[in-house]
Amino acid sequence: MSYSFEFSFLHDKAGPLAEGLVVTVQLALAANLMGLTLGFGLCLAAMSRWTPLRWPAQLFIEFFRCTPALLQIVWFFYCVPILFDVYLDPIPMGILALGLNLTAFNAEAYRAGVQAVPREHLDACVALGLSPLQRTLHVVLPQALRSATPVLMTNGIGTLQQSALVAIVAVSDLMYAGKAIATEAYRPLETYSLVALIYFLLSLPIARMAHWAERRQDAAMQR
Template structure:
């Protein structure tokens, strides 16, 4: 191979990649904020005793868990405006698509943790006179979040990586800026290598935190 590497040409034009990274982080934080809050609500609803509440929520969760994220993103960008006459900014649409996706996965993590709440704690809450909302707020929520943290962080990493898919609908995130820069500099190998390292540099520390939390939980449980 006679290819001559030139990473300097990419670093000289690093500004767009930095701007794209900021957009990616914005997408990730906002989508995870939706996923963490909505996911807990969905977990409560899917455990409802009433089928009229439980079944639609279950269908919602399974739809987002069983269809590709790229299809969901494209559907939001092109179908929502046509069907509902709702026109939002591209970043907002990306946040909604990614947020609903991660909410479905978080709901399953929360549900498993809620089912693991000791019955004695709920009985104690009833004995103290706590109403259902107070039992959710003071007993179920803290326990579910604490037990779900490793999975929630893993899902958060996943949504950071999947945010690259919004580049196909012209959201100027890190991946989009990388594609543009690769075209402008004629340096796709160098550009996408740097982009990959940026994704790795953000994801790897969080993955190590997840591993530490899982080991710590196993140690405390043993």
């Protein structure tokens, strides 16, 4: 291999990379916030006994779980303005696409957590006279959230990584900045290696936390 590595040129590209990193973090945080909050509501809708509510929720989940994330992003960016006459800035549109995708996956994680709530706890809620809303907020949600935490964190990492897909629709995230630098400098190997390292450093702490949460959950179940 005669290729000569040269990373020094990247010192002058710290500004664009930092700006792209900020956009990537914004996309990931906002999409995760959307997925964590809407995911539980979607989970409850998908488990509802009311068919007109349950079927659309299940269809939403299956659509986002069974189609490529890249296709979803492209569809939102190019089809939503045409069909609904809705025009959003690139970053909010990216958050919407990523957030709805994550909502579907988190709904399934929440559903597993809800189904793991012991029946005795629900019977106790009825005996105490708690309303359905009180039962959901104070009994079901805390236990479901604790059971689903490792999966939710793993899904969050996936969304951070999938945020790189918005580069294809010209959102100026970290991947887009790296692509521009690689094209300009004709140094794709060094540039994409650095970008990959940044994504790795962002994801690794979350992955370790997810592993720690899973171990704690396993230990608690064995008691």
